[in-house]
Amino acid sequence: MAGLSTKEANARLAHYGPNALPDIKGPSALRIFFVQFLSPLIYVLLAAALVSLALGEIYDAIFIAIVLMINGIIGATQEYSAGRAVAALRKLEEQTASVIRDGTAQEIDAREIVPGDLVLLEAGGRVPADIEIIESADLQCDESLLTGESAPVKKFAAASEGVKVDASDRRHSMSFAGSMITRGRGRGNVSATGTATEIGKIAEEIGKRSISKPPLMIRMEHFARRIASAVGIVVLLLIAIGLARGMALGDLFLMAVALAVAAIPEGLPVAISVALAISMRRMAKENVIVRKMPAVESLGSCTMIATDKTGTLTMNELTVTDIYLPDGTALCFEAGQNFDACAMHGPHGKGLDAKPQADALLRAAALPNEARLTEEEDGWKGIGDTVDVALLMAARKGGLAQKDEHESYPLAGRIPYEADIKYAASFHRHKDKIHIFVKGAPETLIEMADRMQMKGASVPIERETLLLQKEELATQGLRVLGFAEGEIASEPDAQYSHQHLVNLTFLGFAGMQDPVRAEVPGAIRDCYSAGIEVAMVTGDDPKT
Known part of the structure; x- marks a missing residue:
């Protein structure tokens, strides 16, 4: 497929606009400053300043004005700085996308994608727009940003694969902007960009002005009303008493105004602003940006999380912590990302005589695996499905590098993981034979296997014993996978598939957990x- 031409893409970009979320511009510094005066208590203080000025009490009026200015400057400075910090973070988000235009693959700025573009998707990338899948090779996406569900969603091309998709559930034939591709590859046509995408609609809803008020503002309004009511009642009472005693009306008015000004806590707004400003600074040191000062008090009012x-509580990085072999040998991994410093060991340092059997299991974990590890300046990074990445890391810690294993066992065929079969398998050429490696649900592999590895020898499988071992691991809160291997004769030009999964030997279990932060x-x-x-x-x- 040739995709769009550059001319057509430019025309659509002019029509639909850039592929970007709505950039909600923050208020200007002057507007932020004036917003600080939108408070009932500030209204009372302003009224007191005006009355003082009208009565000739210049010093009182100036003092109140200075207090109000200090309060406004503190609040405006903090909120404006927080707004600039958020804007700076948004500028750090730079994304590119692979598209086919004029018949060739191109890398372009994701903001230049337009509806109708033919986009190439592969593991490790982020989906740049809402895309209708037309080709899929074991394509899976992490849509937790949209749905909150951490499990990857498998994608397929409904039209080409003959799958009927209900209009109310497009998740299977659509990949949505912002989701992460965890496995496989594919291509599709862009159906929506910018604010027309699902995440764009969410962003627009979030950007709408909230009609609710922070608890602090509600309490301040109640406090201001109580002060105004109390001062009004006392003033009326004093005027009534003064009139009863024959005092002049002018003197009574001056006395009432003086009482009102004295009763109003001029320093309270500044005290509140200073306290909130200090809290914002402390939150910033903890890498939390608070855009509105009253939000700090809202956090302080929280009673349940x-x-x-x-x-959130966990790293969202599955880690293989334990290996259990059919003979009962248990091996565990030391924690850490430095693979050269990590090691596999048995209880009290024992169990290393079973390393050849553990290596066979780790090989079965690394070869039927579409994830990959890359070494970067800040350590190793995994690209692909989280389970596959965890298995690759475990193999690397055990001394098996995926690249080296593929050189020793060239790939001859692959069966990708499917939810209905509950396993993945790969076929590899080695010494004129085809070696089979399978990983998946323990119950499925135990049923498929005929034999099991026992102290270096292949013996008839004992399914009940293996199922009990699996249940024991599950009760420890571990996510458990099983592994098996086999060997068949090589067939010229053969398309290896499910019917070739014969003569399997069960190798053992791997227990994984998502470590707590x-x-x-x-x-x-x-x-x-x-x-x-x-x-x-x-x-x-x-x-x-």
Whole structure:
């Protein structure tokens, strides 16, 4: 497919506009300054300043005016600085996209994508717009940004694959802007850009002005009304008493105004602004940008936090922590991202005599695997499905590099993971034979295998024993995968598929967990000490 021509793409860009979320411009510094005076207590102080000025009390009027100016400057400075910080963060987001235009693949600025563009998608990239899939090769996307669900969603081209898609559920044949491609590759036609995308609609809703008021503003309004009511009642009472005693009306008015001015706490707005400004600075040191000063007090009024688990309390990085072999040998991994410093060991340092069997399991984890690891300045980065990345890291920690294994075992065929079959497999040439490596749901692989690895020997499989081992791992809160291998004769020009999965030997289990962020335990303790309840919202098994 040739895609759009450059001329047509430019015309559509002029018609539809850039592929960008709405850039809601913040108010000017002058507007932010004047907003600081939109408070009932400030209104009372302004009235007091005007009355003082009318009565000739110049010093009182100047003092109140200075207090109001200090309050406005402090609030405006803090909110304007926070707004600039947010704008700077938005500028850091630079995204490119691969498209086909004029018959050739091109890398362009994602903001220049237009409806009708033919976009190329591959693992590790972010979807630049809402795209209708026309070709899919095991394409899966992480749509947690839109749905909150961490499980990747498999994508397919409905028209080409003969799958009927309900109009109310387009998730299977659409990839949405902002989602991350975790596996596979594909291509599709852009159906919506900018604010017309699903995430663009969400951004527009978020950008709408909120009609609710912060708790601090509500309490300040109540406080201002109470002061005004109390001062009014006292003034009327004093005027009534003064008239009863025959005092002049002019003297009574001056006395009433003086009482009103004295009763109003001129320093309260400044005290509140200073306290909130200090809180904003402290929050900024914790990498939290607060755009509106009253929002700090809103956080302080919080009594309960309902938090997601995956990616919030945890690292959203599955890690293989344990390997269990069929003979009962248990091996575990030391934590860390420095693979050269990590090691695999058994309980109390024992169990390393089973490393050849563990290597066979890790090989079965690394070869039927479409993720990849790249070494960057700040460490290793995994690209692809989180489970596959975890398995590659485990293999690397165990001394097996995926690249080296592929050189020793050239790929001859692959069966991608499908939810209905619950496994993935790959076929590799090695010493005039085809070696089979399978990973997937333990129950499925135990049923498929005929034999199991036992202390370096292949023996008849004991399915009940293996299922009990799997259940024991699951009760520890681990996510469990099984692994198997096999060997068949090489066939010239063969298309290896499911019927070739024979003579399998079950190799063992890998237990994975999503580690808790280091700062989470302390943060939860701080919440409880502050009287804030914490509830975890997750779809995981309660045992986890």
